[in-house]
Amino acid sequence: MKSEIVQTDKRIALIPKLAKEREHLKYVIKQVKINKVSYLFVAPFMTLFTLFYIVPVIMSIFYSFTYYNILEPPKFIGWLNYIKLFLDDDIFLIAIKNTFLFALITGPISYIACFMFAWMVNEYPPNIRAIITLLLSAPSLSGNMYMIWQVIFSGDNYGYLNGFLLRTGIIRESIQWLQDPKYMMAVIIIATLWINLGISFLAFIAGLQGIDRNIYEAAAIDGVKNRWQELWYITLPAMRPILMFGAVMQITSTFNVGDICVALAGFPSVDYAAHTVVTHLMDYGSIRFEMGYASAIATVLFAIMVGSNKLIQNLLRKVGE
Amino acid sequence: MFAKVKSGLKNFRLIRKINRRVKVNRTVGGNVAMSIPLGLVAAFMALPMVYAISNAFKPLNEIFFFPPRFFVRNPTLDNFRDLFIIMSNSWVPFSRYIFNTVFITTAGTTGHVLVASLAAYALAKHNFPGRRFISRIIVLALMFSTAVTAIPNYLIMSRLGWIDTYLSVIVPSFATPVGVFLMRNFFEHAVPDIMLESARMDGAKEFAVFWKIAMPIVKPAWLTLILFTVQGLWSATGGTFIYSEQLKTLPVAFSQIIQGGIARSGVGAAIALLMISVPVIVFIITQSNVIETLATSGIKE
16 A cells, blocks of 8 residues: 555656656657758768768677687677786787877877978968978878888898998997887887878868968957967967867877888787787787687777877867967 | 057057058068978978889889989889880770779769768758767767778678679768768868858758858868878778779789789889879869968958
8 A cells, every 4th residue: 555655656756757858859859850951961971871880880899799700600708808808918918008108109299290280381372382281291192102111211231221320420230120129119100200291281271271361360459469379379279170170080090000010010020019909909800810809909999099089179178278 | 648659559550561461470580480390391201202203213223222222313214114014914904993993083082072061061050969979979980990890891791782893982981980070170160150041041942051151161171071082092992892803993903013023113113103193183183272262262351
């Protein structure tokens, strides 16, 4: 008897909540109806995007909880891959360390360089600007031209750098730039900085074109005195969405470092000195065919990127204040 | 009183400066100080281009010169001649490879720019339920490593029956999240709502507002997007999706030629130059247009 009363009480208490929910649902449905056109606009993209990007990602995350060698159907093993990854895989920890070291150095430098160069280039008259832009983005335009670094840093006496240092007497014997764990990461960082002036740089240039010139003139009257103040108080805040875009591009490219390590330092590199999360992933994914384990590595990398993105977006919100 | 006059004078000078369309807040010293490092960096960045050009005209013996020389001594066109001889002897007519790549690049780029801009416009300028969610998913999708999605992707392709067709390369390229992300941020950044609103007041359909008002404003953005997409698709190999020889792309055909061994190194250098020349040409066309849009909008004001 008592419990019945309690139950009805609960039901009565639920009524306004339900009503509210129903109201909210009604509101949403109404909004959906009003914005029919918006859904039409998004529909082609969303269909293809879901099919070719979201579904594969979800499937990969699912595989990360399985043992999957491509030939046999995946076997569910829970968190085992992740446990193995962090507690039983020393090389993965080296890879994580290298990736973070690499990302912490190249990420910020190349991001700031992309912006500063775009900003400097924007100061020039159109013709000169076009030429400088072309030159600056030449390395990223020409695809895999980082092969040139192999010639420069070649370990024998004939490598450009060794040859130069020997001739000027700075060193006595040639240095194994690409085989010595001491230098490998440094070489890769230099090569990456050189090649990275691509997508964010061009996006920044396009973004700078979009800023209304009149704002600068108004600001000059309001007391902005030099180009640095102008940069901080006007240009940067006006560019914020593009800066966010650049940051995401920078995060994805720096944490995904891998191809260039393989090209310069070989695979696997001496003492795993140039081993990154992505090369570790390649090792398990395309050589050992342990797709479950590779998926777990990818998921960890994904989590790292999402985390650093959060951090950087928060930092960018403070720009120009 | 005196201070007031002084500040008035300062304002007057500023206004005069602006009327002469001189850039405000710039000093000669600052300009010079900036040009020097920029020039140095530009020279350094130009290396691969110079290297590619110089290598393509090196005779075979110069390519293997020890110690290696950066610049060509006795330029020749032999590499290109050899390349054309190899091309004319290929089993599938070489024009077919060229057609494949050109077709994939144009179809993929056109589709991508349209699909991405449409979605990006709605995401930036419409307020509909689900908008934030979609935007967030797009950013997240950018961060997942593509190395492990290859297998699920293959499964989906085979389910669709698109293995070994153009569609397997072209259609996924329509929906690359980078494009939407780029365009959305530009719509947000550069297109004022008032302009769209007034066009709607005048009775313009939403698609017309998008096509005739929003898109022209963000011309620098989609020109840049065209460049990125062309660059990506021009080097597309079809990966694990394309098997028939007559559907293979130019980069695949070229890499088959280079695999002919060490004697093909000269031809390889010629190929490297040909391969980068297309992105460079597209770069020059798009970027000069980016600058042109700026010039016209300056006049409008």
